[in-house]
Amino acid sequence: MSAKGGYHAIFVAFPPRSDPFSPTEYEPTTFKELGIIDPICDACEKLNFTKPTAIQAKAIPEALDGKDVIGLAQTGSGKTAAFSIPILQALWDNPRPLFACILAPTRELSYQIAQQIEALGATIGARCATIVGGMDMMTQAIALSKRPHVIVATPGRLQDHLENTKGFSLRGLKYLVMDEADRLLDLDFGPIIDKLLQNIPKERTTMLFSATMTTKVAKLQRASLRSPVRVEIGTKYSTVSTLHQYYVFMPFAHKDTYLVHLANEQAGHSIIVFTRTVHDAQRLAVMLRLLGFSAIPLHGQLSQTARLGALNKFKSGGRDIMVCTDVAARGLDIPAVDLVINFDIPTHSKDYIHRVGRTARAGRQGRSVTLVTQYDIELLQRIETAIGKRLEEFPGASDRDMVMLLSERVGDAQRAAVREMQETGIGGAGGAGKRKRRQAASLEDERDRDDDVVEAGSYRSKAKSGRGKRKTR
Ligand code: AMP
DSSP states (O other): OGGGTOGGGOOOOOOOOOOTTOTTTSOOOOTTTTTOOHHHHHHHHHTTOOSOOHHHHHHHHHHHTTOOEEEEOOTTSSHHHHHHHHHHHHHHHSOOSSOEEEEOSSHHHHHHHHHHHHHHTGGGTOOEEEEOTTSOHHHHHHHHHTOOSEEEEOHHHHHHHHHHSTTOOOTTOOEEEETTHHHHHHTTOHHHHHHHHHTSOSSSEEEEEESSOOHHHHHHHHHHOSSOEEEEOSOSSOOOTTEEEEEEEOOGGGHHHHHHHHHHHTTTSOEEEEOSSHHHHHHHHHHHHHTTOOEEEEOTTSOHHHHHHHHHHHHTTSOSEEEEOGGGTSSOOOTTOOEEEESSOOSSHHHHHHHHTTSSOTTOOEEEEEEEOTTOHHHHHHHHHHHTOOOEEOTTSOOHHHHHTTHHHHHHHHHHHHHHHHHHOSSSOOSHHHHHHHHHHHHHHHHTSOOOSEETTEEOOSSOOHHHHHHOO
C-alpha cells in the first residue's frame, strides 16, 4: 500500500484496547456466582452462554441490587443479556404483567432483543411482546391485551399504543431499558422518549445502554436515571481482537469486478456487503444473483416484512450474501458472519466500527475487507486512526490481471441488473413516485447514521462531505 500512496507515513500513538471476552478485562466467573437463579442459569446454558461476558459480569450484580445502570459497551459484547437477565430475575421474584419495557431504535433490533428475552425467560414462563412500526396495530393491540411481562418497542409505535389502544398503560412499569440510546437520540426519538418518561412511574429501575457517550446521551441519562452506576467496556472506538481487518486497493471503475472476485474467492462463507446507497445495495444484490451467487438485499426501501424475510433467510443460511445499507448495521445479531465487505468505505469511523462489528462476535474469529479506491485514502487513514489499528492488504485480491478476467461477465451482469431494477422499480431509476420512494429510503439511511461532530480526530459538520458525494452513484 505504501507504494500506492504512502498513507502509512502518519504515525499515531494508539491507546491500549480491551477485549470484552478477554479474561484480563474481568475475573471469569459463572452466572450462578453473579447471583442468577437456577432456571435462568439453565437457560444461559441452553444458549451456550458458558460464562458471563465482561459487561454482564459488571452490570448484572448492580442491576440485581436494584441500581440504575448506564452501560457503555460495544456491539457484540453481550449487552442484551446484561439487561435482560436481571429483569427476568426480578420478574421471577415479583411476577406481574407489563413489568419491563425495552426501547430500541430499530425494528430489527427490537425483534432480536425479544428473541433473546424469550430464550432466556423460557424456563420461567416470561411472556414478551414486540411493538414496532410497520406491523399491524390491531394485532399488536391484541398482544398487549394479553398483558405480556416484557415489551420490546420502538418509541414511536409504543407512544401510538399508549395514546390509542384502550386499556393499555405502563403505569405499573418496574423496569425501563433504553438500548442503543445514542441511536435512539440520533433518530430524533428524544421528544417521544420525554413523553414516555412522563407516563411511567418515577419509582422504577432504569438502564441505559449506549455504544458511545454523547452529550445528548448524557442529557438523557440525567433526565431519566437516578444515581446510576456506570459500567464500561472497551474504549470509545474499538474493534475486538478476534477481528482481522483488511483492505483491497483498486481503481474506482472496477469496484464491482473486485467485489465479484472476492465473493468468488470466499464462496461458502457467509458475507455481509455494506453499500452507502439503497440503489447500490439493490443493484449489487441483483448483479450477484445474476452471476449465480445466493445474494439478498436489505435496505430501507423494502417493506418491513421483506426486510425481516431477508434477514431470516440470511440468518438461516438460505442466502450466503446479504447486501445492505447502514440500516442493517446497528445492533443486528447475525450469528456466524464470516466476512464483512465494505463495498463503500464508510464516511464515518463509527459506521465502520458498527459494520465490522457484524463479524467476530462473542469471541469468534471474523474478517472484514474494505474496498479502497483512489478517492478513499484519507477516509481510510481516519478510520485507522479512530480504531488504533492499521488494516492489512487482503491476500488474494492483489493480482489485478486475475481479477480483471471477470470484467466481461461482470459488465453483462451489471447491465442486466440495471434492466431488472428498471422493471421492478426497487432501488432503481423510474418515475417520480419511484424517485420519491428512493429519496425517502436514502433519507432513512441517512437517519441511520451517527453524525457526531467529532469524527476520528477531525471536525465534521452534519453536511455530507464532498468526497462522500463524489462517490455516490
Ligand atoms: P449482544 O451484544 O447482546 O448483541 O450479543 C452479542 C452476541 O453474544 C449474541 O449472539 C449473544 O447471543 C452472545 N452472547 C451474549 N452473552 C453471551 C455469553 N455470556 N457467552 C457467549 N455468548 C454470549
